[in-house]
Amino acid sequence: MIIVGISAYYHDSAVALIRDGEIIAAAQEERFTRKKHDAAFPHQALSYCLQEAHIDATQIDHVAFYDKPFLKFERLLETYLAFAPKGFSSFRLALPVWLREKLFLKSLLAKELKKFSSSVVWEDKLLFGEHHQSHAASAFYPSPFEEAAVLTLDGVGEWATSSVAIGRGKSLEIFKEIHFPHSLGLLYSAFTYHLGFKVNSGEYKVMGLAPYGEPRFVDTILKHLIDVKEDGSFSLDMHYFDYCAGLTMTNQAFSRLFDLAPRTAEQALQQVHMDMAASLQAVTEIVVLKLAAAIAAETGMKNLCLAGGVALNCVANGKLFKQGSFERIWVQPAAGDAGGALGAALAAYHGYLGHERAACTSYDRMHGSYLGPAFAQASIEQALRDAGAQFSVLEEADLIDQCAQDMAQGRALGWFQGRMEFGPRALGGRSILGDARSPSMQSTLNLKVKFRESFRPFAPAVLREDVQDWFEYDADSPYMLMVAEVHQDKRITVPESEKALFGIDKLKVARSQIPAVTHVDYSARIQTVTADTNPRYHQLISRFKSLTGCPVIVNTSFNVRGEPIVNTPEEAFKCFMGTDIERLAIGNCYLKKEEQDPKLRISYENAFELD
Structure with a gap:
């Protein structure tokens, strides 16, 4: 059975192809188009995956998309209503794109897939998984574990920004979520924006900058921006952020809190920027470590799988490893949205279609993540x-x-x-x-x-x-x-x-x-x-x-x-x-x-x- 997973239209478009549950190929569209974080339909990545599998498009049994656009549109509408009339400008910019493309994603995907074969009724082959389900599936199913707790943390999917699941064999069930606008990923992105780096690509720079600073703003962040409970659950004070209703991540209240205007991209980095990065990283680690400890205590699981953009924070991962709440930790190497393509395909195969997982005979099932093109x-x-x-x-x-x-x-x-x-x-x-x-x-x-x-x-x-x-x-x-x-x-x-x-x-x-x-x-x-x-x-x-x-x-x-x-x-x-x-x-x-x-x-x- 051939299942193709696709992530597209937001950032980091990608395709993954699995055959009878085995990962055959996976690649990001940016590597072919040479446009960093390319969000367009991944034509070239799909062509490569079909070529690597030695098949044509008519042999695809299912195409799984990595999230559910109707739920995302529901969030857009409800967020606008909650903040109206303040959010009208951002809503006005977003609505035409949704009405023209994203809301009717099934027909849009079918139209693009017809370029690979016009004889296939693609609407009948399309499946849609929830965003965090795709992340969780990308973390658990390729892992070496027969059972594990699964933690996903990112900006936002449809509604969920964080989720906890239990994986056993072919079963993967999410049992806890934190919903938008409360998001550890968006908190990190807000600081990324304020520090003068690009959202959705510059977060790792903030992590790399953190060791140069002193975490002197930790108390300020915990007192004003994020309320963290003992079990790691959290909520943000939206008074300081503008991503729900505006066109920027932070606002003037955020600037006043740190007595610092947003840095421009080419402006010299100052010690205060490094201190903000160090403080944010420290708070991120507090949340991740508390979440993990609570999950271990509640589930009794010995293994933990991680995915979502925050799982690329290798500094937090290292602290988590040292904490020892879990005996073994496995992180999906394509933890961001690109990996959602792989998760969608695996969720369709094991979760929706109910196929068993084959025994893991090596370190994991990712083939070292060497899943892209090779050249003779x-x-x-x-x-x-x-x-x-x-x-x-x-x-x-x-x-x-x-x-x-x-x-x-x-x-x-x-x-x-x-x-x-x-x-x-x-x-x-x-x-x-x-x-x-x-x-x-x-x-x-x-x-x-x-x-x-x-x-x-x-x-x-x-x-x-x-x-x-x-x-x-x-x-x-x-x-x-x-x-x-x-x-x-x-x-x-x-x-x-x-x-x-x-x-x-x-x-x-x-x-x-x-x-x-x-x-x-x-x-x-x-x-x-x-x-x-x-x-x-x-x-x-x-x-x-x-x-x-x-x-x-x-x-x-x-x-x-x-x-x-x-x-x-x-x-x-x-x-x-x-x-x-x-x-x-x-x-x-x-x-x-x-x-x-x-x-x-x-x-x-x-x-x-x-x-």
């Missing part, structure tokens, strides 16, 4: 020749040895291997790699390769068998969704004179033997790498370890600021030629920057807006 060696070589690239073709052992030596010598390496990742993180399929021991690698990658803010941290990729020797963590973290501290014996004592530094100045101080991946609070967003999931990537890090004694490298996504992660060999070569990446490995093709035609260099630095 011959097609890679042809693409590079067509682009005018100069390259050599190496045997695998020679390629791995050369790339490991490049990193050991301080070079930035573009690494394009196998299938593209599903979700926001590059996991060794479409990555830029470097030496974690280099004190200059973090700023070099940020400023000369990614063209982004210097404060942004990078993740360490570490051999799973060595993780406990380098970090205060001894578990799997294949999806870069857990933060832990660098091991005590790998840290460097910070001189007294430099402890007094504030804000971004802290970045200049080396804090460990792997400074390129050590944040200012000694934390790191860990990716553990195993030979069974990504053997070539594991071999590369193993060879680097044999050369240097260090099993840790820098891993960041293969793209520049504002651009989606590269998908094709052509895009990888273009990014290579537009940045200071010095070496590139695509399949078995190996490229040196100095051997390329200088005329092929492009200027990426101002090609994309702030993301």
Whole structure:
């Protein structure tokens, strides 16, 4: 049985395809259109998934959409009535789109699907799941657990902003929800907006900025903005927010509370911005930890699954792991709305159609989240020749040895291997790699390769068998969704004179033997790498370890600021030629920057807006 899941029309459109319950392919539309967070119907992602499954559209049994538009429209109407006449301007802008498209989504989806096959009666194949049901399904069904509690936290779906479910076998039942406008995700987005970053894309920047600040506004937030109960349930004081009725996330009352106007995107970050980020992150952790403790006590479950945009907050996840309320935690790597496509398909197969789950024979059922396109060696070589690239073709052992030596010598390496990742993180399929021991690698990658803010941290990729020797963590973290501290014996004592530094100045101080991946609070967003999931990537890090004694490298996504992660060999070569990446490995093709035609260099630095 073939089921296709689709998320679209809001942000991060995506498609997932499952066959008899097994995940065959999944991809975000942005990777094909090159429009970051593309919300349009995912034509190209669907074409890819059909191609990967070796089927045509007539063989699809069901198409599952990730939320219910009528319930969303009900929320829009009720919210307007609750705030009328204040919300008329935002309501007036939203209503035409709903009446033209979103309210009649079934016919709109059928119209788009007819472009794949006009002979299919698509209306008869369409299924609609609730937003948080899709999130919960994306978390539980691919997990390795036979039973688990499932916590979903995001901005808002139809009405729900948070939900708790119990999964057992093929059964998944939501039994608690928090409803709009009370939302931990929207609280985080409100601060994201006020701090000058883009809502629905810049929240992770706020998380990365937090360690530079002091959480001096925690009491202010808890007293005025969010009322948190002992069980983690919460409500927001809407007096300070404008997202229900206005066109912005926060209002003048919010600005007065912090004595701070909203920051513009290019305005310099000040200490107060860092302190607000630190305070918000602390409050987020309070809510998540209280929720988890209460869920564990109430359900008696030993396992927890997480999804929804807030589940991408790897700092909170790391605190949750240390708290120990659950023995095991599994986070959906595509925890945001893109993952809703996968959840919708799985909910249809197991929940609606009642099919049993197959036994889990590996770490989980996600295939390492390597669910996107791969390219044959011959097609890679042809693409590079067509682009005018100069390259050599190496045997695998020679390629791995050369790339490991490049990193050991301080070079930035573009690494394009196998299938593209599903979700926001590059996991060794479409990555830029470097030496974690280099004190200059973090700023070099940020400023000369990614063209982004210097404060942004990078993740360490570490051999799973060595993780406990380098970090205060001894578990799997294949999806870069857990933060832990660098091991005590790998840290460097910070001189007294430099402890007094504030804000971004802290970045200049080396804090460990792997400074390129050590944040200012000694934390790191860990990716553990195993030979069974990504053997070539594991071999590369193993060879680097044999050369240097260090099993840790820098891993960041293969793209520049504002651009989606590269998908094709052509895009990888273009990014290579537009940045200071010095070496590139695509399949078995190996490229040196100095051997390329200088005329092929492009200027990426101002090609994309702030993301």
